[in-house]
Amino acid sequence: MSNVPEDHVDHPLERLMFFSDAVFAIAITLLVIEIKVPHLHTQNPAEAWEGVRGILPSLFGYVLSFLVIGRFWIGHHTALQAMEHHTSKLIWPNIFLLMAVAFMPFATAFMAENLHNSGPTTFYNLALLFLAVCSLRVVSIATAPGHTRPGFSETTRRTMIARSMGVIVTVLITLAATFAFTSGGISQMLLALMPLVQRVLIKLSLSRMKPAVEPAEA
Amino acid sequence: MSNVPEDHVDHPLERLMFFSDAVFAIAITLLVIEIKVPHLHTQNPAEAWEGVRGILPSLFGYVLSFLVIGRFWIGHHTALQAMEHHTSKLIWPNIFLLMAVAFMPFATAFMAENLHNSGPTTFYNLALLFLAVCSLRVVSIATAPGHTRPGFSETTRRTMIARSMGVIVTVLITLAATFAFTSGGISQMLLALMPLVQRVLIKLSLSRMKPAVEPAEA
Amino acid sequence: MSNVPEDHVDHPLERLMFFSDAVFAIAITLLVIEIKVPHLHTQNPAEAWEGVRGILPSLFGYVLSFLVIGRFWIGHHTALQAMEHHTSKLIWPNIFLLMAVAFMPFATAFMAENLHNSGPTTFYNLALLFLAVCSLRVVSIATAPGHTRPGFSETTRRTMIARSMGVIVTVLITLAATFAFTSGGISQMLLALMPLVQRVLIKLSLSRMKPAVEPAEA
Amino acid sequence: MSNVPEDHVDHPLERLMFFSDAVFAIAITLLVIEIKVPHLHTQNPAEAWEGVRGILPSLFGYVLSFLVIGRFWIGHHTALQAMEHHTSKLIWPNIFLLMAVAFMPFATAFMAENLHNSGPTTFYNLALLFLAVCSLRVVSIATAPGHTRPGFSETTRRTMIARSMGVIVTVLITLAATFAFTSGGISQMLLALMPLVQRVLIKLSLSRMKPAVEPAEA
Numbered sequence: 001m002s003n004v005p006e007d008h009v010d011h012p013l014e015r016l017m018f019f020s021d022a023v024f025a026i027a028i029t030l031l032v033i034e035i036k037v038p039h040l041h042t043q044n045p046a047e048a049w050e051g052v053r054g055i056l057p058s059l060f061g062y063v064l065s066f067l068v069i070g071r072f073w074i075g076h077h078t079a080l081q082a083m084e085h086h087t088s089k090l091i092w093p094n095i096f097l098l099m100a101v102a103f104m105p106f107a108t109a110f111m112a113e114n115l116h117n118s119g120p121t122t123f124y125n126l127a128l129l130f131l132a133v134c135s136l137r138v139v140s141i142a143t144a145p146g147h148t149r150p151g152f153s154e155t156t157r158r159t160m161i162a163r164s165m166g167v168i169v170t171v172l173i174t175l176a177a178t179f180a181f182t183s184g185g186i187s188q189m190l191l192a193l194m195p196l197v198q199r200v201l202i203k204l205s206l207s208r209m210k211p212a213v214e215p216a217e218a
Numbered sequence: 219m220s221n222v223p224e225d226h227v228d229h230p231l232e233r234l235m236f237f238s239d240a241v242f243a244i245a246i247t248l249l250v251i252e253i254k255v256p257h258l259h260t261q262n263p264a265e266a267w268e269g270v271r272g273i274l275p276s277l278f279g280y281v282l283s284f285l286v287i288g289r290f291w292i293g294h295h296t297a298l299q300a301m302e303h304h305t306s307k308l309i310w311p312n313i314f315l316l317m318a319v320a321f322m323p324f325a326t327a328f329m330a331e332n333l334h335n336s337g338p339t340t341f342y343n344l345a346l347l348f349l350a351v352c353s354l355r356v357v358s359i360a361t362a363p364g365h366t367r368p369g370f371s372e373t374t375r376r377t378m379i380a381r382s383m384g385v386i387v388t389v390l391i392t393l394a395a396t397f398a399f400t401s402g403g404i405s406q407m408l409l410a411l412m413p414l415v416q417r418v419l420i421k422l423s424l425s426r427m428k429p430a431v432e433p434a435e436a
Numbered sequence: 437m438s439n440v441p442e443d444h445v446d447h448p449l450e451r452l453m454f455f456s457d458a459v460f461a462i463a464i465t466l467l468v469i470e471i472k473v474p475h476l477h478t479q480n481p482a483e484a485w486e487g488v489r490g491i492l493p494s495l496f497g498y499v500l501s502f503l504v505i506g507r508f509w510i511g512h513h514t515a516l517q518a519m520e521h522h523t524s525k526l527i528w529p530n531i532f533l534l535m536a537v538a539f540m541p542f543a544t545a546f547m548a549e550n551l552h553n554s555g556p557t558t559f560y561n562l563a564l565l566f567l568a569v570c571s572l573r574v575v576s577i578a579t580a581p582g583h584t585r586p587g588f589s590e591t592t593r594r595t596m597i598a599r600s601m602g603v604i605v606t607v608l609i610t611l612a613a614t615f616a617f618t619s620g621g622i623s624q625m626l627l628a629l630m631p632l633v634q635r636v637l638i639k640l641s642l643s644r645m646k647p648a649v650e651p652a653e654a
Numbered sequence: 655m656s657n658v659p660e661d662h663v664d665h666p667l668e669r670l671m672f673f674s675d676a677v678f679a680i681a682i683t684l685l686v687i688e689i690k691v692p693h694l695h696t697q698n699p700a701e702a703w704e705g706v707r708g709i710l711p712s713l714f715g716y717v718l719s720f721l722v723i724g725r726f727w728i729g730h731h732t733a734l735q736a737m738e739h740h741t742s743k744l745i746w747p748n749i750f751l752l753m754a755v756a757f758m759p760f761a762t763a764f765m766a767e768n769l770h771n772s773g774p775t776t777f778y779n780l781a782l783l784f785l786a787v788c789s790l791r792v793v794s795i796a797t798a799p800g801h802t803r804p805g806f807s808e809t810t811r812r813t814m815i816a817r818s819m820g821v822i823v824t825v826l827i828t829l830a831a832t833f834a835f836t837s838g839g840i841s842q843m844l845l846a847l848m849p850l851v852q853r854v855l856i857k858l859s860l861s862r863m864k865p866a867v868e869p870a871e872a
Contacts, residue, residue, distance in 0.1 A: 015675065015731055021233065022679035025240035029320045030687060033248060037324065040332045048337020063317070070313040077233055095724040099717070102683045106691065114694045119702020239451065243458035247538045251466060255542065258550045266555020281535070288531040295451055457669065461676035465756045469684060473760065476768045484773020499753070506749040513669055 013086040016094060020080075023098045024073040027105060031062050031069075034109035061112030064191070065104050068128065072101065072135055079142040079160060084149040093137045100131035121188055122178050129171045136164040155206060162205040166198030173197075231304040234312060238298075241316045242291040245323060249280050249287075252327035279330030282409075283322050286346065290319065290353055297360040297378060302367040311355045318349035339406055340396050347389045354382040373424060380423040384416030391415075449522040452530060456516075459534045460509040463541060467498050467505075470545035497548030500627070501540050504564065508537065508571055515578040515596060520585040529573045536567035557624055558614050565607045572600040591642060598641040602634030609633075667740040670748060674734075677752045678727040681759060685716050685723075688763035715766030718845070719758050722782065726755065726789055733796040733814060738803040747791045754785035775842055776832050783825045790818040809860060816859040820852030827851075 035058040038051030052059075076097070107127035114120040141147070143157040174190040253276040256269030270277075294315070325345035332338040359365070361375040392408040471494040474487030488495075512533070543563035550556040577583070579593040610626040689712040692705030706713075730751070761781035768774040795801070797811040828844040 015671065015735075017233070018236070018672070019675050019679055019727065019731075021237050022240055022676055023683050025237055026244055026680055026683040027686075028316070029241050029244040029248065030683065032245075032320050032324050033251065033687065034691070035324050037252070037327045037331055040335045040338070043335050045335060045337035045340070048332065048335050048341065051337075052341065062321070066317045066320070067313070070316075073237065074309060081233075091728060095721070098682070098724075099720045102686050102720070103716070106686050106689050109691045113691055114702065117694045117697050117699060117702050119699035119705075120694070122699070123702065123706065235451065236454070239455050240458055243455055244462055246534070247459050247462040247466065250463075250538050250542050251469065253542050255470070255545045255549055258553045258556070261553050263553060263555035263558070266550065266553050266559065269555075270559065280539070284535045284538070285531070288534075291455065292527060295455075299451075453669070454672070457673050458676055461673055462680055464752070465677050465680040465684065468681075468756050468760050469687065471760050473688070473763045473767055476771045476774070479771050481771060481773035481776070484768065484771050484777065487773075488777065498757070502753045502756070503749070506752075509673065510745060513673075517669075 013080065013083060016086065016090065017077075017080050020076060020094060020098060021073075024069060024076070024101055027102045028066055028069045028073070030105045031065050031108060034058065034105055034112070035062060036113075057115040058109070058112040061108040064188075065108040068131075069101060069104055072131060075135055075139065075160070075164065079139040082143050082148045082152050082156070082160075084147065087141070087147055090138065090141050093134065093141060097131070097134040097138050100127070100134045103127055104131070118178055122175065125171050125175050125178065125188075129168065129175070132164065132167040132171060136161070136168065139164050154209065158205045158209065159202050162201040163198050166194060166201045169201065170194040170197045231298065231301060234304065234308065235295075235298050238294060238312060238316060239291075242287060242294070242319055245320045246284055246287045246291070248323045249283050249326060252276065252323055252330070253280060254331075275333040276327070276330040279326040282406075283326040286349075287319060287322055290349060293353060293357065293378070293382065297357040300361050300366045300370050300374070300378075302365065305359070305365055308356065308359050311352065311359060315349070315352040315356050318345070318352045321345055322349070336396055340393065343389050343393050343396065343406075347386065347393070350382060350385040350389060354379070354386065357382050372427065376423045376427065377420050380419040381416050384412060384419045387419065388412040388415045449516065449519060452522065452526065453513075453516050456512060456530060456534060457509075460505060460512070460537055463538045464502055464505045464509070466541045467501050467544060470494065470541055470548070471498060493551040494545070494548040497544040500624075501544040504567075505537060505540055508567060511571055511575065511596070511600065515575040518579050518584045518588050518592070518596075520583065523577070523583055526574065526577050529570065529577060533567070533570040533574050536563070536570045539563055540567065554614055558611065561607050561611050561614065561624075565604065565611070568600065568603040568607060572597070572604065575600050590645065594641045594645065595638050598637040599634050602630060602637045605637065606630040606633045667734065667737060670740065670744065671731075671734050674730060674748060674752060675727070678723060678730070678755055681756045682720055682723045682727070684759045685719050685762060688712065688759055688766070689716060690767075711769040712763075712766040715762040718842075719762040722785075723755060723758055726785060729789055729793065729814070729818065733793040736797050736802045736806050736810070736814075738801065741795070741801055744792065744795050747788065747795060751785070751788040751792050754781070754788045757781055758785065772832055776829065779825050779829050779832065779842075783822065783829070786818065786821040786825060790815070790822065793818050808863065812859045812863065813856050816855040817852045820848060820855045823855065824848040824851045 035055055038048075038054060040047050040051060104127065107124045110120045111124040139160050143152070143160060148157075170191060170193050173193065174188065177190050178188075253273055256266075256272060258265050258269060322345065325342045328338045329342040357378050361370070361378060366375075388409060388411050391411065392406065395408050396406075471491055474484075474490060476483050476487060540563065543560045546556045547560040575596050579588070579596060584593075606627060606629050609629065610624065613626050614624075689709055692702075692708060694701050694705060758781065761778045764774045765778040793814050797806070797814060802811075824845060824847050827847065828842065831844050832842075
């Protein structure tokens with residue numbers, strides 16, 4: 001490939017961000033069309049609440065995945081903001097990340113419509129794991145030394161990577177719990193541990209930095 | 219969190235606006251896919267108008283929710299235009315607002331396909347109430363003193379907040395009427411009171427301003 | 437409303453364009469999900485072509501509406517490019533235009549799945565008429581004297597308005613033909629007259645201009 | 655048309671890119687809604703993996719088409735980056751390209767849900783061929799001498815066109831193989847030849863350049 005002048009063509013960061021933002025926005029909004037509309041046969045409002053109760057798993061899946069995709073969007077956003085200029089190394093890892101993001105509406109619907117079976121919940125967690133790994137890779141590339149803007153500190157890089165790792169660790173714990181108890185619904189609640197796991201990993205990661213690094217201006 | 223240098227990374231307002239605009243645009247356009255296409259069995263045009271009559275509630279829901287989402291988009295837009303710089307306080311309230319916006323296609327379809335039952339109409343109004351509360355929160359943060367641009371006046375802030383409150387009050391009136399008459403279809407027409415309620419609240423809010431505030435240049 | 441300082445808040449043209457572009461893009465892409473996927477029962481490729489023949493009306497509708505929406509996007513685009521600054525007069529007419537655009541996937545599916553019945557074709561033409569009227573209104577506001585950029589000529593304005601009128605006239609001819617022959621499929625071909633009708637109207641409109649107007653630099 | 659001052663109105667490249675990016679992003683994300691969610695009747699996780707096995711063709715189609723659309727997006731992106739200014743010659747070829755892109759979710763679902771029949775696979779390949787031809791046309795126009803930015807070299811142009819040709823040649827080989835073996839699934843694997851075919855064509859194309867052309871700075 002050495003004789004193909006790929007980098008002759010300026011492939012700017014802005015369009016990559018724009019395309020990614022659009023895929024995130026579409027995936028997050030498509031979550032809603034997987035919720036089945038209940039059809040009522042009587043005029044009795046009680047039947048309506050019966051119908052809503054029937055789709056509670058879908059509503060739960062909607063809220064969960066909206067927050068998950070929203071969180072990954074913020075992470076993507078923050079990582080790409082850190083970059084000084086575009087690197088073509090980012091293109092394919094970013095497309096795999098978007099493939100994982102766009103897949104979440106399916107994984108959510110599969111889990112929500114079969115909450116009585118732990119298999120689809122495990123499938124959802126595997127999809128989330130794939131998403132987290134793709135995100136970690138994009139964050140690593142975007143914040144690698146040489147790609148970032150002048151003011152970008154090692155502390156911020158470590159915080160961002162530790163946060164991505166926190167997602168991976170939490171999903172692994174949840175997967176382990178699902179196998180131990182074979183109960184998808186309950187083990188899924190372990191995902192709520194995520195902020196805690198992230199905080200621990202950030203502390204650990206920052207405490208291992210060499211003291212020469214300037215402290216964060218927080 | 220004090221040792222996490224979150225604000226090191228510049229997280230600009232433009233990308234937040236862009237992402238929000240995209241979610242609003244997708245949600246408003248997805249409204250259409252909830253309208254079921256009638257299938258006709260004869261060549262008789264009269265059957266076609268029969269079919270259209272059958273989906274009139276869906277067409278009504280499409281127009282209503284298009285105007286509702288369009289109105290909230292304008293409000294969001296105006297509020298974020300008022301800001302001078304990005305604040306990370308806005309991120310999560312904005313994601314909850316988008317969650318409420320993206321949910322409207324479901325609430326619309328649920329109401330429109332079950333207009334004979336007041337339950338789904340109440341559900342729609344509750345979704346609208348959640349949307350209005352999320353919007354009020356975003357407007358309050360975006361127009362809070364210290365976040366806004368130099369020329370931004372207290373009068374405009376009060377107008378915008380009173381307008382958001384007007385939506386909440388109108389939805390509450392409509393909800394009350396639904397419970398009083400147990401008739402979704404008719405009480406839904408009270409939503410048309412919205413401009414009136416908004417105007418009253420704006421007048422009330424502005425009349426309580428201290429006279430020291432400069433009058434609007436309108 | 438005179439004491440509400442609406443124009444205090446700068447509501448720029450760019451975000452309106454962006455939101456509109458997004459709705460156009462989503463509506464044009466959603467056309468595809470109305471095409472039903474044929475399910476085949478044998479390994480015989482002939483059955484596949486049978487299946488494709490069954491969805492030919494949907495494929496025809498896809499191509500027709502893609503070109504229609506694409507054409508209106510170009511018109512919208514061109515009109516808003518002509519503007520020097522944002523005017524709040526544009527907001528609601530633009531939201532109604534977007535409502536008409538976003539409705540086209542439904543109108544297309546209704547027509548395509550019932551091509552044997554002239555009713556849905558008439559419905560499609562009425563939706564197209566509504567779209568054309570909304571578009572004419574937006575074009576008129578955007579290119580009105582006082583809103584446009586310095587270099588913008590009366591010739592261009594007349595050309596753009598005549599082009600919008602051309603759509604309306606062609607749809608009216610098609611509607612008339614549908615009523616005369618009660619045959620949707622055939623009269624729909626009259627839509628192909630559109631470029632001709634537009635050209636005639638543009639010539640007519642320009643020929644009525646006062647000679648004082650400078651000729652176009654074409 | 656000579657008296658219609660079309661180019662009076664500045665129709666900038668940015669909005670064309672934006673609209674195109676949005677259509678690419680929506681089409682790539684819509685791929686997921688064609689995957690049918692399996693419904694499980696028991697609590698047995700084995701049934702879940704049974705369900706996943708049933709949708710493996712759809713998952714394969716999702717990954718394949720995501721990479722295909724992603725690749726064409728990169729190509730589109732790179733071609734339009736090469737341009738110095740907008741040309742109205744690009745508008746309609748670009749709309750046809752977008753029509754081909756937006757059609758891929760249908761072609762993917764048709765193929766994936768009927769993988770036992772070679773017909774839909776041929777249909778998919780024909781859709782891909784149409785997409786590749788439209789893309790070649792847009793690339794040719796965008797990189798034509800006179801449209802490109804100062805630094806843009808003939809080497810890059812030839813590389814980009816050879817890459818587009820590589821897609822066309824590979825799809826033609828795959829189509830030929832499908833007719834020879836009447837087995838869609840297996841011949842589809844020939845699409846993996848694409849990078850190889852592209853490399854050969856790029857080498858061929860560059861080797862035919864006149865030596866006067868400066869070597870690429872790679």
